[in-house]
Amino acid sequence: MSDQSLVLDFKQAMQELAASVNVITTQHDESRNGLTATAVCSLSMEPTSMLVCIHKDVQALSEIRASGYFCINILSSEQQAISDVFAGRSGAKGEQRFLETGSWTPSQSGTPMLDGALANVVCELQEINESGTHHICIGHVREVRLEQGSSPLIYAQQQYGTLTDLPEAEKAA
Template identity: 40%
Template sequence: MEAPVTQTLDISERSTLVPAQTFRDGMSRVGAAVHIITTGGLAGRAGFTATAVSSVSDEPPTVLVCLNRNGRSAAVLAENGVFCINTLAVEHQALADVFAGRGGIGGEERFLHGAWEERVTGAPVLSEALVAFDCRVVDLRPVATHQILIGQVEAVHLGPARPALIYANRAYHGL
């Protein structure tokens, strides 16, 4: 069997027909669950708020996250090689803002907000998350200003079922 061909998608050289602001305005109308992506290890702890999260496969359990590759979290996450997707409940709006960088709180200080623990990989798990996917990095792919982070799920923490925090039309909503 032939090995799969992988190719880095570099779209930075292409001209675009859609202005960036029009694209952002369009994407703002696509509702998505809100997550805090965390990492922990020798490079330290870091985390950020994300909506660009998806399952890839259930055999093996695999997920993806898109993150800005110029942010501090991207370098720490790549060095640690582990991450956790913490899916937020509607009551976690303030925590989502903290990890989105609102209010000027950064780095390790973000973890003073919320109750955090560690599971299999050592990445911080939000104790009150709706669900937390504890993952090991299996691939990082640069695409334009971002990286597509692909992780194999090592453990799943199921929290109590309650309304999820959703981001749409540039505002939080409960679902």
């Protein structure tokens, strides 16, 4: 198998990997920034830690480094438009993304938390490791805010979905 063929097959395989949709936010001085990410997961219970994979060319990465904090805003099924804005589909950048997407509350560290997200997980940056085209940001959890009553927004096969989209038989499995 050629390298190009492997890359194409890998890309197609990753489209089958369903993931929750998150908006990662940060604030350094008076500058807020953020991005949409699906490469997010819990890392450890002790210490409570999360990891986020961010493309090396994303501007928010330098602001995460400078502030030392980031917030993982776990989106609900009603927040697809917010994901699109932070993914760059509206053309908005930096502060404009926040102005287009609803209300935000600063965390104890000042990091923006999206009001109405399923959960906001504020992390203090512990380390950044470079791997290929991305940086792996590891943070210790410093604050959590929970919201009840909705289903998470999921992304797979190049489209948004929800857990409620699964047939009942698949949910029971």
